[in-house]
Amino acid sequence: MSARVGIIGIGQSNFQARRNDASYPDLVREAVTVALGDAKLDFDGIEAVVYSLSPDAMVGIGNAERIGVDAVGARNKRFLRINTGGATGISSVAAAYYHVAAGACDVVLTAGADKVGECGDSQTVLNKIWDPTYERQLPLGTINMLAMSAVRYMDKYGMTEEDMARVVVKNRMQASKNPHAHLKKPTTVEEVFKSRYISWPIKLFDCCPQSSGGCAMVLASERYIKERNLDAVWITGVGHCSETYYIGDRMGTGYTADHADAYALRGSFVRAFKMAGITKPRDQVDVAELYAPFSNTEFHSIEAAGLAELGQSPAMLREGQFQLGGKIPVNPSGGVLCTNAIAVTAMVRVAEIALQVWDRAGGHQVAGAKRGIASGNGGDHQFFGTMVVEA
Amino acid sequence: MSTELLMRQETWNITYTHALGETASWFYVQLRDHAKLYGKRDAKSGRVLIPPRSFSDQTLEPTTDWVEVGPGGVIETFSIVYEEFNGLPPPPYAFGYVKLDGADTAIGGYFKGVDLSDPKAASAKLKIGTRVTTKFAEKRAGDVLDFWFESDAG
Numbered sequence: 001m002s003a004r005v006g007i008i009g010i011g012q013s014n015f016q017a018r019r020n021d022a023s024y025p026d027l028v029r030e031a032v033t034v035a036l037g038d039a040k041l042d043f044d045g046i047e048a049v050v051y052s053l054s055p056d057a058m059v060g061i062g063n064a065e066r067i068g069v070d071a072v073g074a075r076n077k078r079f080l081r082i083n084t085g086g087a088t089g090i091s092s093v094a095a096a097y098y099h100v101a102a103g104a105c106d107v108v109l110t111a112g113a114d115k116v117g118e119c120g121d122s123q124t125v126l127n128k129i130w131d132p133t134y135e136r137q138l139p140l141g142t143i144n145m146l147a148m149s150a151v152r153y154m155d156k157y158g159m160t161e162e163d164m165a166r167v168v169v170k171n172r173m174q175a176s177k178n179p180h181a182h183l184k185k186p187t188t189v190e191e192v193f194k195s196r197y198i199s200w201p202i203k204l205f206d207c208c209p210q211s212s213g214g215c216a217m218v219l220a221s222e223r224y225i226k227e228r229n230l231d232a233v234w235i236t237g238v239g240h241c242s243e244t245y246y247i248g249d250r251m252g253t254g255y256t257a258d259h260a261d262a263y264a265l266r267g268s269f270v271r272a273f274k275m276a277g278i279t280k281p282r283d284q285v286d287v288a289e290l291y292a293p294f295s296n297t298e299f300h301s302i303e304a305a306g307l308a309e310l311g312q313s314p315a316m317l318r319e320g321q322f323q324l325g326g327k328i329p330v331n332p333s334g335g336v337l338c339t340n341a342i343a344v345t346a347m348v349r350v351a352e353i354a355l356q357v358w359d360r361a362g363g364h365q366v367a368g369a370k371r372g373i374a375s376g377n378g379g380d381h382q383f384f385g386t387m388v389v390e391a
Numbered sequence: 392m393s394t395e396l397l398m399r400q401e402t403w404n405i406t407y408t409h410a411l412g413e414t415a416s417w418f419y420v421q422l423r424d425h426a427k428l429y430g431k432r433d434a435k436s437g438r439v440l441i442p443p444r445s446f447s448d449q450t451l452e453p454t455t456d457w458v459e460v461g462p463g464g465v466i467e468t469f470s471i472v473y474e475e476f477n478g479l480p481p482p483p484y485a486f487g488y489v490k491l492d493g494a495d496t497a498i499g500g501y502f503k504g505v506d507l508s509d510p511k512a513a514s515a516k517l518k519i520g521t522r523v524t525t526k527f528a529e530k531r532a533g534d535v536l537d538f539w540f541e542s543d544a545g
Binding site for chain 2: 057139151254256
């Protein structure tokens with residue numbers, strides 16, 4: 001196996017609905033400053049930058065990497081913008097990883113930010129991800145796209161709206177211990193049920209917020225880390241897997257991927273696990289940060305990660321297996337359900353897992369966590385990135 | 392530093408003229424002129440794909456013959472939207488995916504004729520597996536909004 005790639009610096013905003021004190025590049029710069037401080041580096045120490053930016057229309061600046069280039073100090077350096085929709089952040093960490101693993105660079109920065117709260121209506125933007133030929137005229141958005149996954153998951157495995165509400169209650173409680181989380185107020189199953197329907201069976205409290213904030217990470221080669229005797233955690237598995245475009249192909253007859261499940265996410269985890277030597281994720285994973293912007297999607301993500309058999313995760317969540325203090329805590333940060341600054345959401349998953357295995361997660365630390373997993377989902381449930389991070 | 396924080400409102404409004412290509416154009420002409428829906432067969436797997444496309448995303452082979460599908464079908468999934476979104480229809484509305492008879496994949500469309508005022512009752516009427524029939528608009532523009540689905544159970 002080739003030399004490892006380590007994480008040596010992490011920076012996150014305290015995410016919130018709006019940041020009227022900071023322009024878009026200011027917000028990117030804020031996260032970069034924290035990450036560089038964490039790595040004890042200045043801009044001169046960075047050889048390449050991977051810029052994490054999902055659909056431009058969300059920040060309302062076309063090719064916003066043009067203005068972001070200065071916030072990450074990329075003048076005279078290698079620079080790449082990455083966009084795989086919701087998976088953008090983890091794809092960016094992967095691209096930074098590849099720079100180092102390929103031997104092209106020793107120290108790489110990945111960074112970005114989003115200001116979803118400034119977008120008048122993110123579902124207007126997200127309706128535009130459907131093709132204008134056959135599907136745009138339908139009122140498709142990411143909420144009803146995943147509501148239709150919930151309907152199939154309910155029909156297939158018997159998930160209830162109460163099961164969904166339990167995910168919200170768990171994640172909000174965990175977010176209340178995380179100073180970076182956007183929605184930090186604990187809630188109850190009753191409160192979730194009282195919140196209005198957005199797209200049946202998804203209610204307001206089953207949905208992620210529209211967050212503003214940034215995230216940045218510094219990755220370095222094992223040689224660089226060892227020579228300087230730096231503190232680091234290690235990326236030991238990287239996976240990606242994609243799915244075809246049409247939702248209607250994930251149902252009917254003779255299909256391979258059911259829209260109820262996260263079939264290609266499973267494929268992505270299989271690749272990351274193979275690389276990391278994980279054969280029994282239930283026994284070998286201590287903590288997971290899984291991309292799940294709506295409560296129902298946490299279930300099929302847990303199952304795709306191999307932490308439960310298909311259809312079994314609602315019962316296991318009910319038993320407390322996936323909460324802080326349980327067998328394998330899932331989304332101890334509160335997850336995407338409590339914070340979603342789309343361009344960096346999947347990077348935060350990796351950053352949070354790194355903090356966990358580094359024993360630096362603070363109030364939402366999983367005691368003794370040594371190996372964690374992270375995931376990101378993008379497109380209309382199409383582009384899936386996964387990682388294994390170890391102490 | 393305490394300063395008055397300013398905002399600026401900006402709007403993107405861009406008009407595109409999209410070419411639909413030969414496959415979708417043929418499909419929409421049949422829909423517009425004859426109120427019929429067709430899928431296209433992937434010769435390698437034998438599956439009939441709708442919406443029709445020029446190649447199969449599973450076998451990656453070009454699709455070959457046209458196959459008329461529907462008007463009957465079965466609900467594969469749905470949602471009922473109760474929230475208003477900019478640029479989308481006023482709520483509530485129900486839409487989802489139907490596997491039409493003779494097709495192997497499902498196509499999206501609205502469900503009409505269901506009282507949506509009670510979410511629980513409405514969702515039971517749109518349950519997966521429910522038989523539906525495709526209805527066509529009197530005046531058709533050659534668009535997916537030219538048709539919708541109604542439950543056979545009423």
